Amino acid sequence: MQDNKRPPASILFIFGGSGDLNYRKLTPALYNLFLDDWMPEQFAIAGIGRSPYTDEAYRQHLLDGVTKFSRRKGKLNGHWTDFSQHVNYLQMDGDDAEAYSLITDLVKAKEAEWGVHPNVVFYLAVAPQLVPSIASKLGGLNICSDTSSTRIVVEKPFGHDLKSAHELNALLTGMFAEEQIFRIDHYLGKETVQNILALRFANALFEPVWNRNYIDHIQITAAESVGLEGRGGYFEHAGALRDMVQNHILQILCMVAMEAPVSFDANEIRNKKVDVLNAIRRISHEQVHDFAVRGQYSSGWKKGEKVVGYREETGVSPQSNIDTFAAAKFYIDNWRWQGVPFYVRTGKYLNQKATHITLQFKPAPHYAFPNESAESWRSNRLTISIQPNMDISIRFQAKRPGQTMTLDPVDMKFNYEEAEGEHAPEAYETLLLDVMEGDATLFMRADQVEAAWKVIMPILETWENRKPQDFPNYAPDSWGPDGSDALLARDGHTWINYINTGR
Ligand SMILES: NC(=O)C1=CN([C@@H]2O[C@H](COP(=O)(O)OP(=O)(O)OC[C@H]3O[C@@H](n4cnc5c(N)ncnc54)[C@H](OP(=O)(O)O)[C@@H]3O)[C@@H](O)[C@H]2O)C=CC1
């Protein structure tokens, strides 16, 4: 057992307690924190929704989710009964102001029972249109004026565009202090994403070459092998650029490109990241065609199974112009990154589930190896695999054994799980623990969210106004539309598809 410093006494209210996110992610994460001894000594969890559940039926429903989705799978360690005694269900409509007395009553009861004033966390795992109504009612409760112990967690998507994100920020910051607001981007809770900071700033080895003098270009891929999984209704109002690039991919890009922080203070890290977003070159609507590519999948075959096209998915318009694939090229106009393109892409139904970052180094200044092709320099790169593999590998040229000076690309690899010998926590475990501890480092600040929207607005607006002539334009199991390859080919590059193919 680790010697954990547990958070103080806490009550978590989960709006959307009867929903999918809680079932699949939040409760499995909380239960894992409990098994790993990270939950507070005194804690209570109240799921909130309109659906009727008795406490017992609700706990049974959550156990089903834990059994299916916990990283521990079958090894649940038999402590569910202990854990579930801390869980209750509050049947209430978030739009009904009167019903909020259920919340204040529970806080008072726990305060009396525990003899301490607990931290109170309101987790809004509900559709975005419900957030303003619930947040305003919470903002009116006395407990929310205690800025040190009451927190509100807001799920993605944070706004639909720059204007709505700005309005939502105004509403939230009108009721809560910024330090009470935790805007989730679950990629920031992933171990391998956090490890980018350790790799860069805990080692003197990499930082000297981490700039325009040595790096030719950077690729960030967040490929998904799954399709919509019944989320067509949501995706029709989102698209891949909104769903993945505005948040997760731009946050990864910030981790790769930011300057060294002076400390791990939440605001210090977030200042450095927002500097990156503000330095991303704005592209005009006319330039979008040269800098971004969109795609939508057709029907076809996925690992031997017939799958329907996006336009045939439930909840999707047969004429839909929504992007299920997005790729873009960004430049960061600052001293470190001037002239270095950052290529990013994401898509549904692609060939692999693979999220990775590749830093392609420049050619050596003089290449005295006559047997090698002009392209050999491309073998010099560093790849950070975020998922499903969790590793960092450096590819470089080495001499092939024998009497001639012939080179082969070889990989030097660090595998996170092999090295650490234990299962890494899920992103939501890390983030929920941080919320209970009041550490906002891995959460988005208001200005970060808006700066990220500013980066993608020209692309979004252009795509919304100019309908694509060629949708659907990629097949399931592929790597996206031809235009995505053309985006890099124009600069003389190709996508590095999957680090484990050995290419
Ligand atoms: N599911 C996932 O994997 C992910 C989800 N998210 C985000 O999390 C949020 C929730 O998503 P998800 O769980 O999938 O959505 P669901 O549709 O599964 O759940 C919605 C929840 O909201 C509750 N709800 C709806 N109306 C009210 C109301 N008037 N008062 C109280 N509760 C209400 C529903 O409960 P009831 O019907 O009982 O009232 C239900 O619990 C969304 O913002 C989504 O984008 C983000 C990342 C991943």
Ligand SMILES: O=C1O[C@H](COP(=O)(O)O)[C@@H](O)[C@H](O)[C@H]1O
């Ligand atoms: O936020 C989202 O992320 C998931 C991908 O998350 P991952 O942790 O499995 O990589 C994506 O499928 C979903 O569309 C999006 O809303």
